[in-house]
Amino acid sequence: MVGLTGAKFSPFSVVKHAILWIAVAMILFPPSILVLNAFKSKTEFSQTSVFKLPASFLNFDNFGTVMTRAHLDRAYLNTLTIIVVAVIGNVLLGTMVAYILGRFDFKLKKTVMGAYIAVSFVPTITTQVATFTVVHNLHLYNTIWASIVLHLGTSVLQLFIYLQFLHNIPRELDEAAMMEGASLFRIYRTIIFPLLTPATATIVIIKTIDIYNDMFIPYLYMPAQKLAVVSTSLMNFSSERSTEWELMSAAILMIMVPIVVIYLFFQRYVFAGIVNGAVK
């Protein structure tokens, strides 16, 4: 197999590359239109075709305008705050649950695991009426904590990833530490948590992408202008000036690019998370 398909000039592989290039072109077509037009001035945009290169790729005026008019600086800061607090909390809670479920036997263990699996079948959008009352009664409505708290909980996917890694940490390590009199909490803190780092890296990346891309929670629970995150600030900006394409192009790019950059740098962890969570 290796010898046949690895051949350099096989016509078969030329066809393969051609098909893949078409697919890549279809993926890059929409964002490249944005890139072409985000650098055009208002008059330049109205006078040239959308496929024309801009006069200069150094014309950053649109990006500056969007930054101030859509209050993107504030939106980035809000998003970052939510990500940092929620991800740290989420990782702590996630490793704790995994340690308990992965290492100990107790009466309600199956019930707890079952509850996590059961709620994963309920699409979160459908239960918003009840979630809304809870958020409201906890006085979290229209505070940044609404989003943080709702992203704090462990998901089944995350639990599976952690449990699978935990399974590969030999129990002998725990037992050796116990022989030396270490407490169970200490075992968690000095052995389990550090050894779960590869899984944690994956979860941090996936969770960051999730929270950054989330539109629904901030839209429903944080309607105040000053609490706008990247997704909702783009929605607000679009409803105001949907006709100014060159500005919208710049705005969309500014929302899209950060997470694409993170993805390109940490793709290994993204793929690990998807594959571990889905296939196993």
Add this chain to the structure above:
Amino acid sequence: MTDSLSYAKQKRMLIILFLLVPIALLAMFALYPALYLVYLSFMSWDGFSPEKTWAGVGNYKEVFENKEIWAAFLHNLVYLGWGLFQNALGLFFALLLNSQLKGRNAYRVMLFMPYIMNGVAVAYMFNYVFNSEYGSFNTLLRSVGLDSLAISWFGSPHAVNHVLGFITLWKFMGLNMVIYLAALQSVPSEIIEAARMDGASRLQTSLRVVLPNITKVIELNLFLTIIGTLEIFDLPFILTGGGPLGASETFLTKTIDTAFKFNNFGMASAMSVTLIVAVIVVLSIQRFATRRWSD
């Protein structure tokens, strides 16, 4: 300090301490809302008045008798068509990238990229692709002389769901592909080589040897696609608002409107429960079918 406590005691304390907050979060933001949803589905409630009145199965009856809801559900089927195509494409590209190919990791990174992009940004981006006057797609069509095809994509009741279905395919094909690819890579290369040695062609090897080895993952991907289809929400919500004239309403946009626009929370809850039951039914049928098939 805990070092001196017996391990049995420690274990009990730690289970309670470590599970306290996670279970509280799970109960407050997932379990309680789910149960409350079932309760509300038997009630008649406008969302703000202190009174809820018992409606029995009235809400469910209306869900099944309401023609608009069924019409919206039919739109979900358009997405299902695109979703099945998306699955086939995902498998196709996974097979392509599973062979020795220069730059296959770069291809994988590119094809998966739409999946991680911000959904709101993607929606607005396609607004500029499919805009009838200035959109890049229509500009492209006109430049090659296909003016008659350059229609108002979001304005046509016949085209709008297909356009939205295409955008979903664009965004989620990579996910299917990556999952298939992982499964393909776990197929032992010895069986493949053995089949090739026995004179099986490339196509035969793929169809007869590789695919039967990944049925579980095909099942998983189909499940993800069907669930995704039933739960389509944000694209029509952001891009069309269900328009023109309700032509792009889906089951979920209809549910959200019923609750937050028409303040009929009992009915909206009944719709949500119906959706969840549908998800579970699909899963069970799939399980049952594959179990019989593999026996």
